Amino acid sequence: QVQLVQSGTEVKKPGASVKISCKTSGYTFTTYYMHWVRQAPGQGLEWMGIIHPSDGSTTYEQKFQGRVTMTRDTSTGTIYMELSGLRSEDTALYYCARESNSPDYWGQGTLVTVSS
Amino acid sequence: QAGLTQPPSVSKGLGQTATLACTGNNNNVGNQGAAWLQQHQGQPPKLLSYRNYNRPSGISERFSASRSGNTASLTITGLQPEDEADYYCSAWDSSLSSWVFGGGTKLTVL
Numbered sequence: 001q002v003q004l005v006q007s008g009t010e011v012k013k014p015g016a017s018v019k020i021s022c023k024t025s026g027y028t029f030t031t032y033y034m035h036w037v038r039q040a041p042g043q044g045l046e047w048m049g050i051i052h053p054s055d056g057s058t059t060y061e062q063k064f065q066g067r068v069t070m071t072r073d074t075s076t077g078t079i080y081m082e083l084s085g086l087r088s089e090d091t092a093l094y095y096c097a098r099e100s101n102s103p104d105y106w107g108q109g110t111l112v113t114v115s116s
Numbered sequence: 117q118a119g120l121t122q123p124p125s126v127s128k129g130l131g132q133t134a135t136l137a138c139t140g141n142n143n144n145v146g147n148q149g150a151a152w153l154q155q156h157q158g159q160p161p162k163l164l165s166y167r168n169y170n171r172p173s174g175i176s177e178r179f180s181a182s183r184s185g186n187t188a189s190l191t192i193t194g195l196q197p198e199d200e201a202d203y204y205c206s207a208w209d210s211s212l213s214s215w216v217f218g219g220g221t222k223l224t225v226l
Binding site (some may be wrong): 035044045046047050059061062095096101102103104105106107108109114 | 147151153160161162163166167170172204206211212215217218219220223
């Protein structure tokens with residue numbers, strides 16, 4: 001069965017960077033685009049960008065351009081999302097999700113807390 | 117990030133029918149179709165429907181989606197206590213080259 005397992009909770013200081021992983025299994029990794037979506041406490045879903053694991057091509061939401069980098073490792077079926085220049089407003093749950101007509105399978109989420 | 121428009125909350129009684137609306141434009145809902153996601157507190161979102169009316173396997177037939185013009189709708193019949201959740205619509209926006217989400221509707225089952 002399809003599984004997306006994300007890395008654990010992160011606590012960072014303002015200005016730092018965070019790199020989150022999402023390990024996939026149960027399907028052919030290079031076939032499906034992968035989204036990154038975040039959710040601030042008590043807020044809605046916010047799309048950050050998408051990566052195609054076959055060639056590593058990416059599209060980022062304009063708001064995050066220059067601060068976000070999405071990569072993949074085809075040998076382990078894992079995608080990564082690195083966000084730099086962290087500020088308090090980046091405190092959120094970060095999700096990876098597989099794209100198949102829509103985001104169909106989701107990881108469990110990774111909590112990133114930015115605090116001095 | 118321009119988003120889709122959803123009412124913040126809807127309340128309905130047990131066993132009743134709830135219809136949730138999501139309004140976009142010609143570049144997203146009207147062109148690309150909408151998806152609906154359900155999110156219970158503390159859980160990741162779960163896909164309920166995609167491309168306007170398609171239902172993934174395992175999703176109850178009580179959930180049905182449709183679209184008219186730039187407005188997508190999710191209808192939930194025979195409301196159960198477990199249907200109490202946040203519901204998000206989403207779509208690809210071809211002019212922004214980004215996915216957009218609605219702000220979410222909190223469904224309360226009375």
